[in-house]
Amino acid sequence: MKTRIGILGYGNLGRGVECAVRQNNDMELVAVFTRRDPASLSILTKSAAVRSVDDAANWKDKIDVMILCGGSATDLPKQTPEYVKCFNVIDSFDTHARIPEHFANVDAAAKEASHIGIISVGWDPGMFSLNRLYANALLPDGKDYTFWGKGVSQGHSDALRRIDGVKNAKQYTIPVDSALEAVRAGSNPELTTREKHTRECFVVLEEGADAAKIEQEIKNMPNYFADYDTTVHFISEEELLTNHSGIPHGGFVLRSGVTGWNSEHKHLIEYQLKLDSNPEFTASVLVAYARAAHRLAQEGQSGCKTVFDIAPAYLSAKSGEELRASML
Amino acid sequence: MKTRIGILGYGNLGRGVECAVRQNNDMELVAVFTRRDPASLSILTKSAAVRSVDDAANWKDKIDVMILCGGSATDLPKQTPEYVKCFNVIDSFDTHARIPEHFANVDAAAKEASHIGIISVGWDPGMFSLNRLYANALLPDGKDYTFWGKGVSQGHSDALRRIDGVKNAKQYTIPVDSALEAVRAGSNPELTTREKHTRECFVVLEEGADAAKIEQEIKNMPNYFADYDTTVHFISEEELLTNHSGIPHGGFVLRSGVTGWNSEHKHLIEYQLKLDSNPEFTASVLVAYARAAHRLAQEGQSGCKTVFDIAPAYLSAKSGEELRASML
Numbered sequence: 001m002k003t004r005i006g007i008l009g010y011g012n013l014g015r016g017v018e019c020a021v022r023q024n025n026d027m028e029l030v031a032v033f034t035r036r037d038p039a040s041l042s043i044l045t046k047s048a049a050v051r052s053v054d055d056a057a058n059w060k061d062k063i064d065v066m067i068l069c070g071g072s073a074t075d076l077p078k079q080t081p082e083y084v085k086c087f088n089v090i091d092s093f094d095t096h097a098r099i100p101e102h103f104a105n106v107d108a109a110a111k112e113a114s115h116i117g118i119i120s121v122g123w124d125p126g127m128f129s130l131n132r133l134y135a136n137a138l139l140p141d142g143k144d145y146t147f148w149g150k151g152v153s154q155g156h157s158d159a160l161r162r163i164d165g166v167k168n169a170k171q172y173t174i175p176v177d178s179a180l181e182a183v184r185a186g187s188n189p190e191l192t193t194r195e196k197h198t199r200e201c202f203v204v205l206e207e208g209a210d211a212a213k214i215e216q217e218i219k220n221m222p223n224y225f226a227d228y229d230t231t232v233h234f235i236s237e238e239e240l241l242t243n244h245s246g247i248p249h250g251g252f253v254l255r256s257g258v259t260g261w262n263s264e265h266k267h268l269i270e271y272q273l274k275l276d277s278n279p280e281f282t283a284s285v286l287v288a289y290a291r292a293a294h295r296l297a298q299e300g301q302s303g304c305k306t307v308f309d310i311a312p313a314y315l316s317a318k319s320g321e322e323l324r325a326s327m328l
Numbered sequence: 329m330k331t332r333i334g335i336l337g338y339g340n341l342g343r344g345v346e347c348a349v350r351q352n353n354d355m356e357l358v359a360v361f362t363r364r365d366p367a368s369l370s371i372l373t374k375s376a377a378v379r380s381v382d383d384a385a386n387w388k389d390k391i392d393v394m395i396l397c398g399g400s401a402t403d404l405p406k407q408t409p410e411y412v413k414c415f416n417v418i419d420s421f422d423t424h425a426r427i428p429e430h431f432a433n434v435d436a437a438a439k440e441a442s443h444i445g446i447i448s449v450g451w452d453p454g455m456f457s458l459n460r461l462y463a464n465a466l467l468p469d470g471k472d473y474t475f476w477g478k479g480v481s482q483g484h485s486d487a488l489r490r491i492d493g494v495k496n497a498k499q500y501t502i503p504v505d506s507a508l509e510a511v512r513a514g515s516n517p518e519l520t521t522r523e524k525h526t527r528e529c530f531v532v533l534e535e536g537a538d539a540a541k542i543e544q545e546i547k548n549m550p551n552y553f554a555d556y557d558t559t560v561h562f563i564s565e566e567e568l569l570t571n572h573s574g575i576p577h578g579g580f581v582l583r584s585g586v587t588g589w590n591s592e593h594k595h596l597i598e599y600q601l602k603l604d605s606n607p608e609f610t611a612s613v614l615v616a617y618a619r620a621a622h623r624l625a626q627e628g629q630s631g632c633k634t635v636f637d638i639a640p641a642y643l644s645a646k647s648g649e650e651l652r653a654s655m656l
Contacts, residue, residue, distance in 0.1 A: 127462070267609055270599070275596075310639055324427055325428055328636070
């Protein structure tokens with residue numbers, strides 16, 4: 001019996017989930033739910049239905065886990081507590097500061113409905129969080145570092161596109177090699193925002209826009225660019241589409257710590273992701289946790305969970321015996 | 329109420345556990361059990377008792393988790409099923425091929441006694457296993473690579489010391505940089521044993537031993553060295569003690585995989601450890617899982633577990649709220 005998956009929201013992340021489900025033989029995509037006109041939506045999986053979100057509740061006995069692919073700003077804070085009333089759900093809620101509040105809302109609704117809701121699944125929050133937790137538990141006397149990139153920041157690209165005179169733009173977040181090397185060398189550096197990352201912008205101007213003025217506006221933009229060494233390249237729309245249409249990302253989680261009666265031994269734990277497609281990798285994490293959600297629900301568990309609460313074996317299609325024999 | 333820890337076996341690993349317990353405020357070392365004469369053993373923790381292993385069963389109400397620090401060849405296959413009758417136990421059993429059998433033995437004894445036994449805890453098996461599992465669950469279409477080193481292999485150093493004419497020796501396992509880079513580049517190479525690691529030996533000869541003959545004997549030793557490019561350095565005992573008395577180790581777990589409807593996007597997940605002290609890091613992992621064992625036992629769970637079966641949050645002294653607010 002396969003785990004029957006629903007997708008709610010069919011943007012980059014939803015399409016990524018569709019692709020990831022196909023890579024897992026113990027799962028099947030049953031339906032995609034959209035806020036658009038379902039007739040206008042063409043999906044890749046011929047066997048799956050396309051329905052309006054308004055129709056979702058009618059599918060509650062046909063779907064084991066609904067994967068919510070909306071945005072964290074406005075969609076998920078409402079959708080996750082709402083849909084967990086009908087389904088076991090997974091989301092990729094990534095507004096770190098609002099996770100405690102989101103957890104509480106989802107937990108209350110999930111417990112009342114006897115469903116599982118797993119929130120903040122992806123790579124940060126998600127796999128990076130897990131690696132922070134493990135590394136802190138193993139090396140209590142140490143220091144954490146997270147670097148992001150090289151990759152496309154959607155938020156920073158959006159900020160560029162909101163500038164008057166900018167037609168299109170893409171922004172890359174790039175970790176500073178020398179900072180990474182200092183951490184790896186075990187020197188436990190104190191690093192400022194500027195020392196950890198640089199920002200590189202590829203900007204297409206509107207006809208007649210003032211490049212010098214726009215470059216200054218970018219470099220001085222508070223929060224987004226002012227605290228960083230920022231490089232701006234003005235390029236043609238053609239070049240942007242040819243060379244910068246991907247959505248790569250990744251990064252590094254490091255913990256440097258000491259052990260020994262006199263703290264005489266240094267250790268470094270490093271986790272690294274290098275991703276050609278940020279949304280497809282995030283989707284792959286969502287699908288692995290959907291497997292866990294289905295199993296937890298079958299065990300009769302309910303409530304809100306995060307990646308911290310779920311034993312690794314729940315993510316794998318293999319049995320405990322197979323895992324011990326092949327991966328331990 | 330602190331978790332009360334016992335240590336059984338006071339070699340490098342036992343001393344490492346003693347140091348790690350001191351780094352965790354929610355734990356205390358209660359007693360060390362030894363096969364030697366307890367009066368001959370001087371430990372670092374003034375408040376802890378030193379007792380004979382024969383006395384251990386009398387401590388069953390005074391110890392929450394017994395950490396078994398014996399060897400995998402002969403000690404642990406007997407000790408873990410035996411001591412789990414009296415205690416919640418943790419071991420670092422690392423004979424990969426015999427894990428299923430060890431699991432079955434410990435599981436039966438642990439269930440009968442209503443105790444928890446967590447086996448094969450450390451970094452390989454242990455953290456490396458976890459990373460293989462997570463990476464496989466996230467990228468089902470991909471390829472795994474594990475590299476060890478640069479570090480001291482105890483087994484290979486022992487093999488050198490058994491050669492006639494060798495007074496002392498240390499062997500380093502070294503990953504081949506070009507192989508690592510090929511994996512990181514996503515080319516999914518098929519790598520032979522020789523292509524993945526080299527072996528470097530530092531050998532102190534007995535007076536009058538034949539260096540050329542011993543070098544050939546080393547390089548042609550089946551299983552240990554014949555399948556590798558091996559370098560042999562003959563050095564003085566003084567140099568060995570000065571430059572090669574540490575027990576560093578580490579390594580890399582990588583998974584390279586693809587996502588997308590047409591497998592068009594590549595991803596790389598890499599986990600790396602760089603450890604000044606192999607036994608102290610292994611001990612740190614054991615202590616984190618001792619925390620988990622105590623909690624699981626308090627919940628009324630029993631039986632044999634591995635790192636695959638334990639939710640990450642159990643390893644941390646922080647509460648779920650604290651973890652979500654600070655690390656997610």
